[in-house]
Amino acid sequence: MAKDIFHETVKIALQKDGWTITADPLTLKLSKRKIFIDLAAEKLVMAQKNNQKIAIEIKSFVGFSLLTDFYHALGQYQLYFLALKKEYPDWTLYLAMPAETYQILQSDDLLAEFLGELQLHYLIFDTTKQEIKQWIN
């Protein structure tokens, strides 16, 4: 499977911000069963800066439907969160999302509230400048 189109963008943005990429990709032990093999297709990037350790799920949100892409990202985040806690308990998981996407989601009242309630960590990046725009914890 082709890497996410903003995979390199997010790596560059992290490096500009002083992070060292320590794993690309990180493959979590999710399942050995064939029926779940698609799990293995999506991988995380790990980065470190001083004592901070983060794992990043990178999403481009370029699919047919923004909501469908978001549901997918959300489901993966929640499953990865559980898997990461087992294998790498001291790493924090972030969902990397283009600034435009975050803005669109936030422009809707219900979705903005939904984002707030989910308690995910977001890394919002500027796709043109290839820079980190905002960390949301």
Place this chain on the structure above:
Amino acid sequence: MAKDIFHETVKIALQKDGWTITADPLTLKLSKRKIFIDLAAEKLVMAQKNNQKIAIEIKSFVGFSLLTDFYHALGQYQLYFLALKKEYPDWTLYLAMPAETYQILQSDDLLAEFLGELQLHYLIFDTTKQEIKQWIN
């Protein structure tokens, strides 16, 4: 958009179990923005029995990837949960899932734990007998 292939199956199963279908479909106010219009394509069924009121998200899980289908169902459930709480605070949301699907997900250690942690309500149905097999709260 075509209704979910098990839409009627779940309705029949509920009726056999003594439920009255009170809304089919229930359209929640999710968003008026065109970009989120796909939200409107998926609808809930509402049913009542004595004083119990439930809203059901029906999923067939017949897509290419079980996990992708599950992520989608999960994301929708969480968003619907929020919307339902606002408009119909005394209704409980259930995700209707074929027994085969639930069994496959449960057969994987990590996914079984994941299902447990999510705190969703499931209505597991038998696709052949068109009956409710299990309520999971």
